[in-house]
Amino acid sequence: MINVLIVEDDPMVAEMNRFYLEKVDGFRFGAWAPSPEEALKLLDREPFGLVLLDLYMKQENGLELLAEMRQREWPVDVIVISAASDKGSIQRALQNGVVDYLIKPFEFGRFRDALVAYRERHLLLRDRSSLDQAELDALTRRTAETPSAAQLPKGFTRQTLRAIWQAIEASTGESFSSEEISASTGISRVSVGKYLSGLAEMNVLEMDQTYGTIGRPVQRYRVVAGGRSLIAAYL
Template sequence: MIKVYIAEDDFRVANIHEQFLQKIPEVQLLGKAGNCKETLKAVKKHKIDLVILDNYMPDGHGIDLIDDIYSLSPQTDIILVSAENDKAYVETAIRKGVKGIIIKPATLERFVSTIIKYMENKKNLQHANQIDQDFLDDFFGVGRIQKPAVVAKGIDPLTLQKVRDVLMDHSSGITAEKMGEQMGASRTTARRYLEHLVAIDECFAELAYGIVGRPERHYYMKKD
């Protein structure tokens, strides 16, 4: 359950935002304030997860209230909802660490999607056992980076794809000799393609020691 407080001087807008919040499961509205002073009192009194903060208040600006809120309650997050769209205002808000900015008039879809994204990030961070790059990419909305299609001189893309397919079918590894048999090529050619995949970090090789003779390199496809 996310505990939310609305700081908005226009009671009509505050009521609309309250109605929007009612559309979102797992949200509890603790109250509403019409100015900065009342907002700070509420932050002191309640354990608030999220403040929906307007910028223009009768006794000050929401952007200036952010530091005071964090000082009183470091665990409280802030999403700004304001008609202000000045670049300097937005840059300042981002530097201060707000979790979102919605420009008025806020539509139901925009308001709800912003709150839900905030809730998902908060929940995922709380329950994460470990943090890896994929987690951070999802958290910050960064698309997964695709490996570039690197093809060296003398490497045929179609043949290379065939080598990939064979590797995928041999999870226990395959030698260059066996690969050559599978792709209808010499051991030397197969090894060249396999070593190319090692060079571009798509597969890896390990030495396997038999009963007699020299150890052989076995190639394995890397898992995503």
């Protein structure tokens, strides 16, 4: 579980961010800091993996807190959640290494996508001693920079893709087949097979071909490292 510190001076907004956070698997609400000063105290005595940081606060600008965190070289990542949409604030935040920047007001889907992408990055870096170019590209490409983010592959519909992806996420095994996803979604096996094959071409899934008892090949799929970050652009 990734331990999260919410830095936000408005208690109602902080509670909403906590509510959203607890709807995403893999994260744990650790603490709330209503001011940069309190955030520094908490960061100094407790290990956090991620900070959700507001920039506009009454006592101090969140950018100053961000700069102080970087100066102290704390191993913590930051996602900005702020109404600050001016070029200067965004540029300074990016220069100080924030992993994402959400402008208020935002939809839960955008918040979820940011956390899912971060979670995948966190797990990949935790579990691997080195990365190949494809894995590194999956980590560094931003959803907004992906040209296909607004354009699905030919023959795909967003509604069907979401249904299939939800079934993939709900599958209990390490791998799955088109027959299994078809059974859980009610979508024809042929259509599911087309989507799974397309996701494999997009480097979201990888496919293994095995042979059953009567010699018929069975294609089974699994989500690749970084695959969830890539699919978020299409959902």
